[in-house]
Amino acid sequence: MSQHRHPGAPGRAGAVPTLPDLPEATVARLPEYLRALHNLADAGHETVSSEGLSAAAGVNSAKLRKDLSHLGSYGTRGVGYDVALLIEQIEYVLGLTQRRAVALVGVGNLGHALAGYDGFASRGFRIAALLDADPSRVGEEINGLVVRHVDDLPTVAAEESLAIGVIATPAAAAQQVADQLVAVGVTSILNFAPCVLSVPEGVDVRKVDLAIELQILSFHEHRKASLTALPATGGTAFTALPGGFAATDTQEAIGT
Amino acid sequence: MSQHRHPGAPGRAGAVPTLPDLPEATVARLPEYLRALHNLADAGHETVSSEGLSAAAGVNSAKLRKDLSHLGSYGTRGVGYDVALLIEQIEYVLGLTQRRAVALVGVGNLGHALAGYDGFASRGFRIAALLDADPSRVGEEINGLVVRHVDDLPTVAAEESLAIGVIATPAAAAQQVADQLVAVGVTSILNFAPCVLSVPEGVDVRKVDLAIELQILSFHEHRKASLTALPATGGTAFTALPGGFAATDTQEAIGT
DNA sequence: AGGCGCTTGTGAAGACGTGCACAAATCGCG
DNA sequence: CGCGATTTGTGCACGTCTTCACAAGCGCCT
Known part of the structure; x- marks a missing residue:
């Protein structure tokens, strides 16, 4: 093996977080690989070939290999990839080594369902707060969390560092909520409201409609x-x- | 420009449904334009420039113009696009002139929320059936619809032509449900389950995770x-x- | 009528993503 | 120890998408 200055050193994040800047398309696929890898691990596989993993993730095997090569991945020729190691690698790159706190704003129809969605917890996230603008909803308990008023956001943010905000409000309220989230330092937003959000540079928005x-x-x-x-x-x-x-x-x- | 054999003739779908084959990236943006256009129409605008519309849709104006040009759109130089006409055009291309019937399978946490989501109805779709595999859920009424057993799919499909199936089941059940949907002739599936579906050629699957x-x-x-x-x-x-x-x-x- | 400003539609160039095909690397076996 | 089977990593060519920049067209005003 040549030098392979492996980027993120998942084993020990010393002090050199040399995140390779991955192509956006690759980033979008990594979570899928990760899920497939967890399945494989649960099924007892210790290694997997690019062919096998790509099939499980529903992509082309060449694409998979190129994606993994971008993160300086460790596969062994003739053998395949070490499942556990690859999981570690991808989780590191995706920043999933710390469980990120998510604030969910809008506990209506959809928000309610999201609050109860266990995929949050099982895949590296923790709902840190449920918020709503409707006073009649404040105080309601959902899944062990009490709904607070959206104006309490600064308080919530002070309690713990919010990484990601999820907007599940009606479209009319979304922009204002986004502004509030940005104001308390949230720099990533997942927007379920059917509208375009305008946010300062440096804030990432993804939309699901x-x-x-x-x-x-x-x-x-x-x-x-x-x-x-x-x-x-x-x-x-x-x-x-x-x-x-x-x-x-x-x-x-x-x-x- | 020469003849402008305008593709879909939204005014009258005579007998020449010459659907231009749009780039996939363009197709993915058309719904966003459509939403923005509806907003503009509601606000009383009769025409809109590419600059204005692109801002409302959150894209670059050149991209917007190219997208619209692909569907042989009608803008007037020096003026802009006729909002109403453009809405008609896009709705025609997207096949929204008929209200498509959607079958929603899986009335759990998420499915329940989807069943109550009014964005379905307001944007060209109609929930034709709610289905679940859990007998204890069958019979429950949600939003005016009664939950039926998923094995009734053939009956449901016989009653009305299902265009689209939505899978909101746990991952373990998703593939089987997909098979059942395909078996009754559904050729488009929206999958909320965190897993890869394998379907025959000719069936489109989109995934939201x-x-x-x-x-x-x-x-x-x-x-x-x-x-x-x-x-x-x-x-x-x-x-x-x-x-x-x-x-x-x-x-x-x-x-x- | 003519000219001027505005806006569309598009050619061309560049960035990006994909997939093939193959060399390089590794393992296992005789 | 060497060979063959296997699988990764990647150079390259191709297709798609984006963006710029500008000519062509349209309406309005004088």
Whole structure:
């Protein structure tokens, strides 16, 4: 092995957090790899090949290898990757070695569900506070946490360092909540409200919008429908495809 | 420009559904434009410039223009885009002229919230059925819909043509549900379960995973933290930003 | 009518992401 | 010890997406 100045030294984070700046696309896939790796570990595998892991994560094996190579990963040629080590590596890079505190704002329909979602806890996060602007909701207990008023954010932030804010309010309130989050030092926001947030530089926003996902699927439905109507480029306007839909197969897998 | 054989003829879908095959990246943004356009329409605007619309949708104006140009859009130079017309265009392309029926499988924590989410109805979709595998949940009424057993899927599909299936079950059940959905002819699936689904060609799957989003944010947090540790080029490691944070608005917008 | 300012639509260049295909490395076995 | 089977890591070519910059078109004003 040459020098391989392995970047993050998960074994011991001495004082050189040389985070390689990964391509954004790679970052977006790492969590998927991580989940697949945990599954493999639970199933008792100690090593896994790029082929095996990529299948479990639903990607191309070359892509997987390139992704892992970006974080200076340790695989052994002829053998594969050490599952436990790789988990450690990825968790380190993703900053999951510390359990980050999440503030959830908006305990309505969706927020309520998120508050009860166990995927938070099981994947490296801890809901530190539930907040809502509606006084009638304040005081309600959900999943062991008491809902506080959103104006208490400064207090909450003083109690513990909030890393991430989740906005699950109606669109109309989202921008104001975002401002409040930013004001108390939150620099990462996950926004479920269907609107664009404007935040200062240095603050990351990711958006999840249910309706958008559905509309994208709708487009592909529409497309598939119109394709079965006019099958090919050439002539032959109709194929009818009566009852069955059979094997209309064309490739798929929508890019993220 | 020459003929502008405008693609979808939203006015009248005569018999030529010449869906242009849009770049996937464009498709993913169209819903955002659509939402922004609806806001503008509600605010009374009749036309909007690419600059204005792109700001409302949180993208670059050149990108917006190129996106719209792909669907053979109608803007007027020197004026802008006709809001109502553009809405019609985009809705047509996305296949939203018909209200698509959605089957929601898994009425647990998250599924319950989704069932009550009004963004479904308001943005072109209709929940046609709630399904669950747990017999103790069958019969429960949510938001005016009665939960049926997932094995009734064939019956449900016979009653009305299901376009899209939403999976909100635990990961362990997701693949089986997906198989069942595919078996009754569903060709688009929105998967909230944290696992990879394998489906036949021709079936589109989109995945939404809360924990993944958080982990991506976590990476950027980690990164920002390690950058402030080694201030590097800029200098001034700390800006403190006491109370105020001013209006530095440049949104971040992480690539999807 | 003509000119001027504004805005769209797009060519071209560059950045980014993907996938192939293969050399380099490692293990196990005879 | 050497060889073959296996699997990683990566150079390269290709396709997609983004962004700039500007010509073409449109409306308005004089």
